[in-house]
Every structure is written in structure tokens, then in C-alpha cells.
Amino acid sequence: MKVVKFGGSSVADANQLKKVTEIIKSDAERKVIVVSAPGKRHSKDSKTTDLLIALGESIQVNVQNQVIYDQVINRFASIIKELELDEVILDQIQKRIDDSCQLIKTDIDRGMDAIKSCGEDGTALILSALLQSKELESSYVNPKEAGIFVSDQPGGALVLDESFDHLYELRKRDGVLVIPGFFGFTLEGDLVTFSRGGSDITGSIVAAGMKVDLYENFTDVDSVFCVNPMIVDNPKELKTLTYREMRELSYAGFSVFHDEALIPAFKERIPVCIKNTNNPSGDGTMIVADLPEREGLVAGIASDSGFLNLYVSKYLMNREIGFGRKLLQILEEEGISFEHAPSGIDDMSVIVRDHHLPPEKEEVVIERITKELDVDTISIERDMAMIMLVGEGMNEAIGVANKATTAFRDANVNIDMINQGSSEVSMMFGIKSSQLKKAVQSLYHEFF
Numbered sequence: 001m002k003v004v005k006f007g008g009s010s011v012a013d014a015n016q017l018k019k020v021t022e023i024i025k026s027d028a029e030r031k032v033i034v035v036s037a038p039g040k041r042h043s044k045d046s047k048t049t050d051l052l053i054a055l056g057e058s059i060q061v062n063v064q065n066q067v068i069y070d071q072v073i074n075r076f077a078s079i080i081k082e083l084e085l086d087e088v089i090l091d092q093i094q095k096r097i098d099d100s101c102q103l104i105k106t107d108i109d110r111g112m113d114a115i116k117s118c119g120e121d122g123t124a125l126i127l128s129a130l131l132q133s134k135e136l137e138s139s140y141v142n143p144k145e146a147g148i149f150v151s152d153q154p155g156g157a158l159v160l161d162e163s164f165d166h167l168y169e170l171r172k173r174d175g176v177l178v179i180p181g182f183f184g185f186t187l188e189g190d191l192v193t194f195s196r197g198g199s200d201i202t203g204s205i206v207a208a209g210m211k212v213d214l215y216e217n218f219t220d221v222d223s224v225f226c227v228n229p230m231i232v233d234n235p236k237e238l239k240t241l242t243y244r245e246m247r248e249l250s251y252a253g254f255s256v257f258h259d260e261a262l263i264p265a266f267k268e269r270i271p272v273c274i275k276n277t278n279n280p281s282g283d284g285t286m287i288v289a290d291l292p293e294r295e296g297l298v299a300g301i302a303s304d305s306g307f308l309n310l311y312v313s314k315y316l317m318n319r320e321i322g323f324g325r326k327l328l329q330i331l332e333e334e335g336i337s338f339e340h341a342p343s344g345i346d347d348m349s350v351i352v353r354d355h356h357l358p359p360e361k362e363e364v365v366i367e368r369i370t371k372e373l374d375v376d377t378i379s380i381e382r383d384m385a386m387i388m389l390v391g392e393g394m395n396e397a398i399g400v401a402n403k404a405t406t407a408f409r410d411a412n413v414n415i416d417m418i419n420q421g422s423s424e425v426s427m428m429f430g431i432k433s434s435q436l437k438k439a440v441q442s443l444y445h446e447f448f
């Protein structure tokens with residue numbers, strides 16, 4: 001039995017949904033289908049989820065954006081019309097959007113999560129009707145009915161353990177089950193979404209709960225590449241990766257799979273296969289527990305920009321018990337999460353995602369750290385990028401850092417920070433964002 005997730009690009013229009021139908025029909029093991037909201041049809045297009053968020057934000061400032069509203073409705077209307085499905089489905093989708101718009105006026109968090117979920121919900125209603133129209137027994141299953149219970153963290157829910165037993169019960173149901181991804185329900189019954197890209201998480205949770213043999217994740221590329229294909233042309237395809245490698249790579253920028261989506265599948269040892277809806281007969285990339293045989297030590301090079309480095313120095317920092325804790329506590333009290341915290345004898349850097357410490361918060365953070373920790377110097381450097389080299393076996397290899405620094409030197413890129421990940425399958429470099437592309441290209445040529 002398989003759980004299959006189709007991402008936004010796979011359900012972007014009627015033609016893509018026809019391909020999805022063929023993929024489901026071609027394999028009787030494909031029992032549960034998790035879908036995203038319609039994604040981009042071309043590079044200048046908008047994702048439905050982005051449109052729904054923009055619509056919700058317009059309501060927050062009391063001017064519902066009718067242009068965006070019409071765009072969303074027309075998007076679903078054209079899919080339904082082209083697939084010759086019952087227009088009642090459009091009424092259902094429209095009602096859910098209208099109800100969510102109303103909810104935003106009284107409860108912003110609940111309302112925003114409700115409106116964000118309408119894209120996935122609409123796709124699931126459409127796909128289950130489409131499968132039925134093709135003589136395939138199928139039903140729409142709402143996450144509440146499926147038993148996807150989550151924590152009450154709007155826009156960032158985490159799955160609750162009780163979900164898994166409920167999901168196992170779905171095995172008893174007949175026909176193909178279509179579940180909208182990206183959201184679950186609190187135990188009190190409120191709808192809460194996962195973080196962006198979270199339909200991958202739904203797929204993994206359902207796969208783990210149902211203890212299936214395989215979790216297939218269909219997207220718009222033939223495989224996971226060893227580097228972002230937007231940065232390097234025709235990069236090497238990865239046939240196999242371990243869960244640990246994929247988690248590190250997706251956390252550090254491989255947007256093809258959500259970094260939080262590996263854990264549920266990993267706990268049940270369910271292999272994950274990334275495949276292409278536009279080329280379903282290709283092998284794709286398998287994500288498994290055991291280290292695959294491969295040439296070279298580095299599996300992939302991930303990169304992401306939008307970081308800042310909060311740097312503090314204080315003479316004899318090493319002798320001051322609790323310095324790191326106090327520094328991180330100030331960040332905690334200011335509601336700022338951090339990504340990495342490499343430290344030296346007299347200094348410490350805290351790497352933070354730029355949007356977690358916006359310029360308007362900077363003054364208060366600098367003032368508190370200066371006063372409360374009596375530091376010698378403090379600075380915040382924005383526009384930083386992180387590059388992560390990932391590969392099982394890297395920890396035991398000699399010369400990986402040497403090869404990497406050679407690549408940075410060849411590209412004439414200064415390294416601001418190096419951190420060997422404590423998982424020992426990764427090594428991270430901090431550089432200026434403006435130099436990201438040439439650094440990644442140089443690393444690719446050095447390692448592959």
C-alpha cells in the first residue's frame with residue numbers, strides 16, 4: 001500500500017490533474033492521495049495559497065481585494081469546467097472561502113489558517129470527483145475525519161501522537177482516499193495549518209500512521225539533484241539519500257521536500273520516493289534509512305540566503321558560566337528563534353533568519369545584550385547566506401574542508417563562518433548573499 005502526495009505544480013491546472021488521475025489508475029497500491037493547492041502554471045503565475053494569503057491580508061485591513069478573490073474563484077472554476085465536473089463543487093469551495101473571510105474579521109489567526117487551507121481542500125474535492133468520473137471508487141476525506149490532530153500553533157502546527165492510531169483505521173476504508181494536505185485540527189476541533197510547503201508533512205504523517213510500504217512524493221523534477229537546479233545547470237541526479245541527509249539538505253535549502261516531513265516516515269522506516277508527475281516512469285530519488293553506495297563523500301550542496309549574524313565578543317567569555325544561555329535567553333524573551341550558534345574563546349555568533357529579527361527589533365536586542373551581558377563588541381551583519389555540504393561518511397573523511405575552502409578560494413569568496421554540524425553529516429559555511437551563486441557553482445565543480 002502507498003501514500004502518494006501531489007505538490008502544487010502537479011495539480012496546477014486541469015491538464016496536470018488528468019496526469020495525476022492516470023498515475024493513480026496505473027497502480028492499485030496507490031491507496032491514499034494527499035494533494036496541495038494549485039501551484040504555478042508558469043514562472044510568472046501565482047500559487048493559490050499566496051493568493052489566499054493576500055486575500056486574507058486585505059480583509060485584515062478592512063478592504064477585501066475583489067480582484068484576488070475573483071482570481072482564486074476563477075482558477076477553481078476553470079479547472080472544474082475543463083474537467084466537466086459538477087458545478088456544485090465550485091459552490092462548496094466558494095462557501096468555504098467566504099466563511100473563512102468572515103472568520104478573519106473576528107479571529108485573525110483562525111481565519112488566516114482557514115483561508116490558507118481552502119486551496120488544498122478545493123483540490124481534494126475536485127480530484128475525488130474526477131476519479132469518480134473515471135469509474136474509480138474514491139472519496140474525499142477531511143483531515144478531521146482522518147484523525148490528523150495537531151498542536152495549536154497557527155501556521156506552524158506539529159502533529160500530535162494520537163493521530164497515528166486514528167490514521168491506521170483508514171486502511172479499512174474502500175477505494176482511493178483523497179486527503180487535502182497542509183492542515184489538521186486541534187483536539188478542540190480548530191483548523192490549524194502546518195508551515196508553508198506543509199502538504200509534504202501531511203503525506204508523511206498519513207504514510208506513518210497507515211504504516212504503508214512507500215510514500216511517493218510527486219513534484220515537477222525527475223529527482224532530487226545534488227544542488228539546486230536554479231543555480232547549476234543540469235546538476236547530477238541523486239538516486240538514493242538517507243533520511244538524515246535529506247533532512248539536512250531540505251532544511252538548508254532543498255525546497256523540493258519539506259524538512260519536517262522526513263521525521264514521521266523515518267520513525268516508521270517508510271521509504272520516500274520523489275518522482276515527477278510529468279515523467280512518472282522515471283526512477284526518481286529514494287530516501288531510505290541505510291547509507292547508499294556512492295562515489296564521493298558529499299551527497300549534496302544546499303544553500304539559502306536571508307540570514308544575519310549577531311556577533312558578540314567579550315574578553316574571558318570562556319570563563320563566564322552561563323553566558324551562552326543568557327544570550328539565547330534574551331533572544332527567546334524577544335521572540336527570536338536562532339538557527340546556529342558557533343562560538344570561540346572570547347566570542348560567539350548567533351545565526352538568525354533575517355525575518356525573525358527585523359530592523360525595528362534590532363535596537364532593543366543590541367541594548368539588552370550590551371547592558372545585561374556587558375559585552376565588549378556587538379554587531380549585526382545582514383545579507384548573509386549559508387551553504388551546507390551534506391553526506392554520510394563525511395565525518396570520517398579527511399580533506400573535505402580543504403576541498404571546500406579551495407572551491408571558495410577559486411571563486412574568490414570570503415568565508416565569514418564555518419560550522420561542522422553536530423550531526424556530523426554536514427558542514428556549513430556562512431558567506432555574503434551576493435556571492436552565493438558563484439560559491440555554490442565552484443563547490444559543485446570541486447565535488448562532482
Ligand SMILES: Nc1ncnc2c1ncn2[C@@H]1O[C@H](COP(=O)(O)OP(=O)(O)O)[C@@H](O)[C@H]1O
Nearest residue numbers: 007008009039219220224225227228254255256
Ligand atoms: N536540490 C534540488 N533538487 C530538485 N529540486 C530542487 C532542488 N532544490 C530546489 N529545488 C526546486 O524544488 C522544486 C520542486 O518543489 P516545489 O516547488 O515545492 O514542488 P511542488 O509543486 O511539487 O510542491 C523544483 O522545481 C526545483 O526548482
Ligand SMILES: N[C@@H](CC(=O)OP(=O)(O)O)C(=O)O
Nearest residue numbers: 007008036049196197198199
Ligand atoms: N499550498 C501550501 C502547502 C504546500 O505544500 O504547497 P506545495 O506542495 O505547492 O509546496 C503552500 O504553498 O505552502
